Amino acid sequence: MSPARPVIRRRARTWVAAGSIALLAGSLAACGGDSEKTGSVGGSTSPADDKLATAMKLLDSYPVPTEKLGGVDSVAGKTIFYIPITKQAPQFTTTEKTVTAAAEAVGMRVQVCDGKGTPTDIGGCIGQATDAKAAAIVADAIPYGLAGNGLEAAQKAGIPVVISNQVPDPAHPASKTLTWVPVPGGEQQVRLFDWIVSDSKGKANILVNQSSDGPSPASYVADGKAALSKSCPDCKLTVNKVTSSNFALIPSSTSAALLKNPAINYVDSQFEQYLQPTQGGVQQASRTDIKVVTGSISLGGMKAVKSGSLAAATAQAAAFQGWVNTDAALRLILGKPVPEYSIPTRLFTKDNIGDVDLTEEAELSGEWFGPETFTDDFKKLWGVA
Structure with a gap:
């Protein structure tokens, strides 16, 4: 299915200077x-x-990579498959929408397939992407071992894979067809x-x-x-x-x-x-x-x-991560080195929640964590600004 395009408006704000922060999340879980x-x-x-x-x-600013990427005009019309381990996790809805916005900035489409937290459904999604000859797969919070056969088959078919929200698996190191976007x-x-x-x-x-x-x-x-x-x-x-x-x-x-x-x-x-x-x-x-x-x-x-x-x-910062995931996918598609990424997080309590705009628009803009300019920064990197 294709998600609706997000409407992200920008508003002028005064940003509080801060040190770098990095925390975060991952996948799913039995009893005991x-x-x-x-x-x-x-x-x-x-x-x-x-x-x-x-x-x-x-x-103060998002950690947008600095390595420019040329040749993105060649990916127009192609499709990225976004496969979250389960859409029960609300954060993946935000990432889905911003992966879509980032892909559209370079003329690509996004197909979403819900892994539903089971190896069968996850494998089915990866198989669907392989059969559709996707340009790339973004697997969100999916351990490599949970879908190893499907991921191997996709890469053998020439489809690069981005695995996000996981600790990198040393048995499956980054390569020309695989990269990891870990989070702290x-x-x-x-x-x-x-x-x-x-x-x-x-x-x-x-x-x-x-x-x-x-x-x-x-x-x-x-x-x-x-x-x-x-x-x-x-x-x-x-x-x-x-x-x-x-x-x-x-x-x-x-x-x-x-x-x-x-x-x-x-x-x-x-x-x-x-x-x-x-x-x-x-x-x-x-x-x-x-x-x-x-x-x-x-x-x-x-x-x-x-x-x-x-x-x-x-x-x-799930909105930022959507653009990071797309950047990683583009670099793999174009055969370029993938930089190291850092995904910010932030602690919220009664002491700072009052300063936060609790709207979907604000969530998609990334303003909960820092300035909203990172989307323009990525477009400049890709030569489409």
Whole structure:
């Protein structure tokens, strides 16, 4: 299906100077849990507090690559297949729309196929792209091992593949037909835990609903746990594994974990697609005292932070990533080197959400993270401005 073209208006704004920030997200997840003591701060303040202010600020500018790309006129009329692991994740809707806007800037089309969180559907989408002789495939949050045969077949057919939102797989390094656009998901988890340490004054007992699809989500939580063990030796962390392929189990597994450990006072829904069933589990356990946080939020999650039903959240610059994914695809199509990319994220709480324009237009423009000029910057790189 072809998504509707986004209308992105630009408005003049005064941008707050800020340091660089990078946090973020990944893919999907089963049930079960393991609990262990990790690490706190010895008083009412924490070293994490010094990082929070930076993580909450706007960027001075987006990290747009500098390597110009010629010859894009040759791709006009061709098609990029955008395949998110599941469209249940709201962030992928934003990326889908901006991949489409970026592709249209060079005269290309975008075909979207929902992976639905299952190997069968993901494989079917990749097969469809191969049969259609797509110019490129952008696989969002899809672990290579989950669709290895299809990805290999596509590349053998001369179709380059961009894998976004995943930790690069060392068994499948970047090549002339494959590139990775990783995101610092571990930093997202670290920042959420930093906020929890500060808010709890070093006395947090955390339940994290961690995605179990592929290696990336577990890697992100491991990074967060390592940082937590240093900043908060008195904090505790329980991991409950969840999956987008069976949302029906998430409320009951969350409730069971909370009933098993009544000392839990914070719940982290790793990605926003798990937020609603996670909050359902908190309600089933009748725990009105728990603060809930999440990562990879979109407009709905931002509004939840504004209303107070969500205590803190990180959001990925999904609009910017749409243009990055298209840039990577164009470079592979044209046989050019692919630069290293950095995808910004930002921490949102009641302290900074009031300054955010909570509209779809603002989300698509990228203004939640920094200046809206990055789209023009990419067009200049491609010679179509």
